[in-house]
Each structure stands twice: as C-alpha cells, then as structure tokens.
Amino acid sequence: MPPDIALIESRALRRSVVHRVEALDKVKILTMLPDGTYVTTRMVADYFEVPESTINNLSQRHREELEANGLHILKGVEKSRFVKLNMSFTQVSGRGIAIYDRRAVLNVAMLLRDSAVARRVRAYLLDTEERVVHRPAGNPQPPSHGMPPGRRLGPGPHWDEWEVTSRDPAAEAWRQVIDGEIVPAPSAPDWAEGVDRRLDSMGRVVTALNHKVDDLSDDVREVRQDLRSLRSELRRPPRSPRSDTV
Structure with missing residues (x-):
C-alpha cells in the first residue's frame, strides 16, 4: 500500500478518491450544519483537531482545488441568508464566510499533514482502494459491486460507477467522455x-x-x-x- 504521503503529493491520486466521502464518518463523525450539507471552517478544524488558522492557511494555498470540490465563500446577501438559516446563534465576523461540503472536507483530509485524524482518513482511503484493486483471485469481487478486470488505482470507474454503467450503455458513454477515454463527436448534444x-x-x-x-x-x-x-x-x-x- 502506498504511504499516505502519496495523497498529499499527488493531485491526480486525490482526484481519483475524492468521491469516497464515507471515509470521513468511518474515522470520526462529522457534525454538519442544520442544512445537512455544509460545515464551517471552525467545524472542519474541530473535526481534524487542529487550530482554525491551520485550515484557513491550507484553504488559501489550495483554493482552486478546494473550490472545485465544494468549498464556497459566501459574501453579502448570500452570506446573510445562509447565516440566518444555519447559524442563528453564532456571531459571524468578517466580510465573507467559508463553507465546505463533504467532498471539500475529504479534500482537506488529503492535504492536511499535521493531523492524526487526517492521517487516519488517508489510511482508510488507501486501504479501501488496495482491497478493491488487489482482491485475491480466489476471492473475486461480488457481481453487484464488480470492478472491470485489470483496473488499477487511478482514473476509471469505481464500483458504484461500474455497477451503473455496466447496465446502461448511455451512462457508460458519458463516463468515457468524462474520463477522457474518448472525444465526443462535434455534433453530439x-x-x-x-x-x-x-x-x-x-x-x-x-x-x-x-x-x-x-x-x-x-x-x-x-x-x-x-x-x-x-x-x-x-x-x-x-x-x-x-x-x-x-
């Protein structure tokens, strides 16, 4: 199994497992805001047991990647409405507020070096991927969650995608386009x-x-x-x- 530092160093590897948000609750329960979708910077820091400033610094260094995976900065009217609905008993200072969904929190776990909780999340992700990729020949993957033969850690469908695309040719065609395996025809809608x-x-x-x-x-x-x-x-x-x- 590659060490957890591989996730910190490789954005491609992070991209291949960023959808496995179940890893968060497998390691430690992530408490969400009342909307059930987002958490604040302070809540992310509490989950990883690090200072809030550590999460702020990490978010600034990796803003583009985190925003692509669910980090939002709310300002103005959007911020006021969100605070009113989800944080009515919390004083929020500053011009903007950062909120993270589960993918963004998992992305933080794959970037945060000095956190025991983050290391456990990375270890869980890598252990899960290793079990899927290197399943012994005498213990094949169950058909309902099968991986196509020869798949390796990295680009390509995981078991949930494979289960859907194996039944739906249209879904498989879109997966190939998304993964860059084929180029869509110019006339395709x-x-x-x-x-x-x-x-x-x-x-x-x-x-x-x-x-x-x-x-x-x-x-x-x-x-x-x-x-x-x-x-x-x-x-x-x-x-x-x-x-x-x-």
Missing part, C-alpha cells in the same frame, strides 16, 4: 452545458423570488406601521366643541 444553463436559470428565478419576498416583507412592515398609527388615532379622546363667547 452538449448535455452538461444544457444542464448548467437550466441550473443557472433556476438560480436566477430563485434569486428573483427572494427579492420579491423581501419586497413583500417591507410592504407588510409598512402596513403594520399604518395600522398602529390608525389605532393610536382611534384611541385618542374626541375633542370637545368650542363655544363662542359674546
């Missing part, structure tokens, strides 16, 4: 680009709806203020009529 456009349109619609809800909240607030003013007027005693003196 750009399915991924179409999905991106739809997601982008959906994001714009959701943003517009959020603005409408905010405007509606302002209107409701103004109506309530008008009602309070009207009630105050109604509670005032009527003025007595003035009599003319001769």
